Amino acid sequence: MAEEKIGVYICHCGTNIAGTVDVEEVTRWAAEQPNVAIAREYKYMCSDPGQDLIKQDIKENGITRAVVAACSPTMHEPTFRKAAGDGGLNPYLLQMANIREHCSWVTIDHDAATEKAKRILGAQIHRLPLNVPLQPIEVPVNPNVMVVGGGIAGIEAALKLAATGKKVYLVERDPSIGGHMAMFDKTFPTLDCAACILTPKMSAAGKEPNIEMLAYSEVTQVDGYVGNFKVKVKKKARFIDTDKCTGCALCTEACVVRKVPSEFDMGLSKRAAAYIPFPQAVPLRATIDPTRCLTLTGKKCKQPCVAACGPEAIDFEQKDEELELEVGAIIMATGFQLWDPTPETRYSYGKLDNVISSLEFERISNASGPTGGHIVCKNGEAPKSVAILHCVGSRDDNHQEFCSRVCCMYSLKFAHLIKEHLPETEVYECYIDMRTYGKGYEEFYKRLMNESVHFIRGRAAEVSAVALSPEEQGELVVKVEDTLLGITRRLPVDMVILSSGLAPRADAKATSQIFGFGCSSNGFFLERHPKLEPVSTVTDGIFIAGCCQYPKDIPDTVAQAGAAAAGALALVDNATVKVEPTISYIDPEKCSGCHICVGLCPHAAIQYNAEKDAAEVIEAACKGCGVCVAACGSGVPQQRGYLDEQIFAEIEGALVV
Amino acid sequence: MTAASEKESRVSDQFEPRLIGFLCRWCSYNGADLAGTSRMKYPPNLVPIKTNCSGRVDPTHIMKALAEGADGVLIAGCHPGDCHYINGNYRTAGRFPLMHKLLEQLGLEPGRVRLEWVSAAEGDKFARVVTEFTEEIRALGPLGWRTQTDVDPAKPGTAASDRVEEAVPA
Numbered sequence: 001m002a003e004e005k006i007g008v009y010i011c012h013c014g015t016n017i018a019g020t021v022d023v024e025e026v027t028r029w030a031a032e033q034p035n036v037a038i039a040r041e042y043k044y045m046c047s048d049p050g051q052d053l054i055k056q057d058i059k060e061n062g063i064t065r066a067v068v069a070a071c072s073p074t075m076h077e078p079t080f081r082k083a084a085g086d087g088g089l090n091p092y093l094l095q096m097a098n099i100r101e102h103c104s105w106v107t108i109d110h111d112a113a114t115e116k117a118k119r120i121l122g123a124q125i126h127r128l129p130l131n132v133p134l135q136p137i138e139v140p141v142n143p144n145v146m147v148v149g150g151g152i153a154g155i156e157a158a159l160k161l162a163a164t165g166k167k168v169y170l171v172e173r174d175p176s177i178g179g180h181m182a183m184f185d186k187t188f189p190t191l192d193c194a195a196c197i198l199t200p201k202m203s204a205a206g207k208e209p210n211i212e213m214l215a216y217s218e219v220t221q222v223d224g225y226v227g228n229f230k231v232k233v234k235k236k237a238r239f240i241d242t243d244k245c246t247g248c249a250l251c252t253e254a255c256v257v258r259k260v261p262s263e264f265d266m267g268l269s270k271r272a273a274a275y276i277p278f279p280q281a282v283p284l285r286a287t288i289d290p291t292r293c294l295t296l297t298g299k300k301c302k303q304p305c306v307a308a309c310g311p312e313a314i315d316f317e318q319k320d321e322e323l324e325l326e327v328g329a330i331i332m333a334t335g336f337q338l339w340d341p342t343p344e345t346r347y348s349y350g351k352l353d354n355v356i357s358s359l360e361f362e363r364i365s366n367a368s369g370p371t372g373g374h375i376v377c378k379n380g381e382a383p384k385s386v387a388i389l390h391c392v393g394s395r396d397d398n399h400q401e402f403c404s405r406v407c408c409m410y411s412l413k414f415a416h417l418i419k420e421h422l423p424e425t426e427v428y429e430c431y432i433d434m435r436t437y438g439k440g441y442e443e444f445y446k447r448l449m450n451e452s453v454h455f456i457r458g459r460a461a462e463v464s465a466v467a468l469s470p471e472e473q474g475e476l477v478v479k480v481e482d483t484l485l486g487i488t489r490r491l492p493v494d495m496v497i498l499s500s501g502l503a504p505r506a507d508a509k510a511t512s513q514i515f516g517f518g519c520s521s522n523g524f525f526l527e528r529h530p531k532l533e534p535v536s537t538v539t540d541g542i543f544i545a546g547c548c549q550y551p552k553d554i555p556d557t558v559a560q561a562g563a564a565a566a567g568a569l570a571l572v573d574n575a576t577v578k579v580e581p582t583i584s585y586i587d588p589e590k591c592s593g594c595h596i597c598v599g600l601c602p603h604a605a606i607q608y609n610a611e612k613d614a615a616e617v618i619e620a621a622c623k624g625c626g627v628c629v630a631a632c633g634s635g636v637p638q639q640r641g642y643l644d645e646q647i648f649a650e651i652e653g654a655l656v657v
Numbered sequence: 658m659t660a661a662s663e664k665e666s667r668v669s670d671q672f673e674p675r676l677i678g679f680l681c682r683w684c685s686y687n688g689a690d691l692a693g694t695s696r697m698k699y700p701p702n703l704v705p706i707k708t709n710c711s712g713r714v715d716p717t718h719i720m721k722a723l724a725e726g727a728d729g730v731l732i733a734g735c736h737p738g739d740c741h742y743i744n745g746n747y748r749t750a751g752r753f754p755l756m757h758k759l760l761e762q763l764g765l766e767p768g769r770v771r772l773e774w775v776s777a778a779e780g781d782k783f784a785r786v787v788t789e790f791t792e793e794i795r796a797l798g799p800l801g802w803r804t805q806t807d808v809d810p811a812k813p814g815t816a817a818s819d820r821v822e823e824a825v826p827a
Binding site (some may be wrong): 064072073074098100101102103105106107108109112113115119121459509512513516518519520521526538539542582600602603623624625626627629630631639642644647648650651652654655 | 675676677683684686687689690691692694697698699703704705707709710712713714715716717718721722725726727731735738739740741742743744745748752776777778779783785
């Protein structure tokens with residue numbers, strides 16, 4: 001190999017690296033390594049003067065390779081590769097040595113950290129002479145975007161993108177968009193009616209010509225890569241011709257199956273098998289539930305729905321449809337599910353009447369809900385006393401460790417609504433800490449303190465029907481330690497609301513696997529960077545917004561949806577995008593045509609060319625995993641940027657010290 | 658006392674294994690980054706080498722590391738089902754028992770090569786795996802393959818391609 005002149009740049013990162021690693025010693029050592037022409041240290045390599053050091057050395061001192069020993073390449077590799085490019089060096093002739101995340105931050109002993117830094121750096125110094133110039137591959141970008149999930153996050157993102165003129169596919173699993181927000185009564189702290197602020201957006205999304213709404217549909221498969229995703233969507237059969245259906249709901253009235261628990265009302269009311277989930281549904285079209293409809297379950301039915309339907313929209317022969325859509329970017333907005341309080345057996349949810357979840361209370365207090373907005377117990381009477389138990393399933397090592405962020409505020413909202421409807425009713429809030437962090441939230445808490453609500457600082461111990469005194473007779477009894485008074489209290493109440501936390505969707509993991517990104521340890525979708533890329537995922541071109549990423553309130557969800565839309569737009573508004581050139585290639589002269597790699601390639605990117613009797617890489621399909629390289633008995637396929645000889649050199653370099 | 662001599666005196670107390678860790682770029686490398694960002698502490702013995710996928714790790718990489726003086730090799734990739742390349746990690750998992758068999762045939766302890774699934778969210782797991790692995794290899798003692806076998810490891814740039822040319826008759 002030709003003589004190379006390597007420039008080595010070791011970053012102090014303030015004290016982040018230099019506080020643990022002896023940077024001067026590593027620099028001295030690096031200067032003595034083979035091919036190293038220049039070894040420098042600098043306080044912050046990522047600063048402009050730091051980057052200028054590399055550019056100057058390329059221009060003035062003729063270095064032909066460079067390595068920056070600093071933070072993770074995930075952080076700043078693009079920064080330094082761009083600097084190298086600006087200096088006139090092929091960007092792929094610059095490597096990073098991660099001596100911060102993988103060394104200084106994880107090592108206690110300073111000498112040991114210094115030695116480890118040399119090994120990490122040595123690996124890259126050894127590899128560099130074998131690096132070859134590469135060019136990013138430029139691929140065209142499909143301008144369309146898919147938004148998965150039609151809650152407030154998905155609706156907002158879709159509307160923003162549609163406003164820029166982009167075509168948006170809005171995929172929603174349920175028959176209507178709207179998500180959880182459509183189920184709420186009021187929103188904290190302003191007490192806006194949720195429907196009043198959401199339904200205009202739902203209807204705008206329904207009417208927007210740039211949005212193709214795919215309700216009652218699910219994504220089944222995602223192929224392709226940034227700018228060029230191929231998505232299979234299953235459009236579930238509604239057994240209704242949506243072009244003919246007018247949403248008149250006459251089929252619903254005619255349907256003889258009337259006792260299906262309504263999902264929208266949390267099972268507190270019944271719907272028919274032919275149904276429209278709620279009056280403001282978008283699209284306003286009926287759906288026939290195939291699990292409950294007599295005809296569709298093979299039972300006898302006179303089909304009064306067919307007779308009732310004027311436009312003859314009912315079609316029992318309808319089948320699921322599979323659509324194949326091509327998009328350049330995808331926004332995930334699949335939301336959350338309420339943490340099911342059943343496993344918290346001490347609160348007797350599902351066992352005692354009038355112990356209800358927060359979402360059930362949302363429906364009860366909602367004017368369009370099962371009780372017409374009257375806050376009543378199961379027997380139809382207004383409760384004289386209500387206890388609201390915070391942190392159910394949240395901040396609990398037995399269940400979910402994290403704070404769900406919205407429960408304190410919605411619990412305060414519940415207290416206000418109860419006091420508004422029933423001024424004489426006593427309301428107890430049993431909380432661990434009151435977390436009222438948002439705009440106007442603390443003020444709302446103060447307002448509630450003046451509304452005669454009892455605040456008891458303590459996590460409730462149990463809810464039972466065991467009466468120890470006459471006033472507890474026939475009541476629900478909440479046992480709670482009031483930690484401010486230092487006493488245990490027993491609260492006889494008529495209704496207990498469990499302020500359940502927000503949980504990741506049960507199928508969040510499976511969903512993330514379909515799309516090819518990961519989940520955090522708490523089960524929510526994993527963002528690319530917790531601070532600086534909270535709406536991106538590790539997969540380029542796929543963004544996340546709303547509660548699928550982590551519990552958050554509506555303002556944060558809307559803000560994140562806008563950010564995700566901007567991220568997607570910044571991608572699909574370009575004609576092309578550059579992708580990493582680290583893909584495989586096969587020398588047909590060396591290939592024996594054994595086919596082993598053909599079957600192993602996860603992306604079907606290798607095909608057999610009979611004429612040459614050799615395997616061939618389809619460049620556009622190869623994603624650069626390198627499985628073929630490792631699998632070939634003859635070492636014929638090679639991966640650009642990860643050649644065997646480069647990896648061997650890294651191994652050697654890592655072991656020289 | 659200089660830093661170097663101080664180190665020597667410490668090293669003489671107990672054996673410090675030299676470990677190589679192949680980390681897939683999408684999950685385990687980011688998991689290792691997270692351990693750093695979270696300032697979790699673990700022994701400094703393992704030097705990470707990044708590959709796009711754990712499925713890229715060739716048995717020759719492992720043999721090369723052991724031949725060059727590593728006492729143990731870790732391969733870490735995405736959990737089953739999480740692979741960025743659909744199923745590259747299944748290839749790793751399929752190959753791994755063969756690797757262990759090969760080590761046994763060579764008279765090496767199979768425990769010197771370890772496969773782990775570490776997600777990008779599992780910084781704590783990465784730190785734990787490296788800590789455990791370091792202790793396990795410390796207990797096994799030095800491999801000393803190079804001195805034992807008098808192997809002259811292949812030089813970079815020759816291993817894979819030369820092997821092919823040797824195998825193919827002219």
